[in-house]
Amino acid sequence: AGKKIVGVRSHDGSLILEGDPIETIVPEYVYFVSDGEFVKIGYTTNWQIRLATLQAANARPLVMLALFNGTQAEEFALHQRFAAHRIRPNNEWFRESWEITEYLEERGQECLLPKV
Numbered sequence: 762a763g764k765k766i767v768g769v770r771s772h773d774g775s776l777i778l779e780g781d782p783i784e785t786i787v788p789e790y791v792y793f794v795s796d797g798e799f800v801k802i803g804y805t806t807n808w809q810i811r812l813a814t815l816q817a818a819n820a821r822p823l824v825m826l827a828l829f830n831g832t833q834a835e836e837f838a839l840h841q842r843f844a845a846h847r848i849r850p851n852n853e854w855f856r857e858s859w860e861i862t863e864y865l866e867e868r869g870q871e872c873l874l875p876k877v
Contacts, residue, residue: 790873791831791839793865796821799854800861802843804836827865828873839864 790808794801796819805811808828816823840847842864846855855861865872 792828793826804833
């Protein structure tokens with residue numbers, strides 16, 4: 762559903778002392794990105810910018826495997842679930858595994874990416 766951010770500001774950013782608050786829903790996503798060998802499981806509110814940022818810092822081409830509506834808590838739970846496949850402790854990159862592949866297949870209908 763997304764985070765609800767409520768602010769009372771005018772178009773120029775100054776504080777409005779009267780009137781209704783401006784409500785914005787910020788989408789939240791959990792994503793799986795592959796570099797062909799490893800899979801990153803992450804959280805973002807803007808997956809296009811996040812993918813571009815990751816790609817700029819990675820020598821290998823990255824592919825978005827899956828994108829789901831999700832929270833930071835869900836991302837953390839996935840990190841715990843696949844902890845045995847981490848490439849380093851406290852890292853968000855995991856070795857590709859049948860468990861991750863199976864998880865993505867199970868949630869395939871929920872994936873927000875277009876099917877190719």
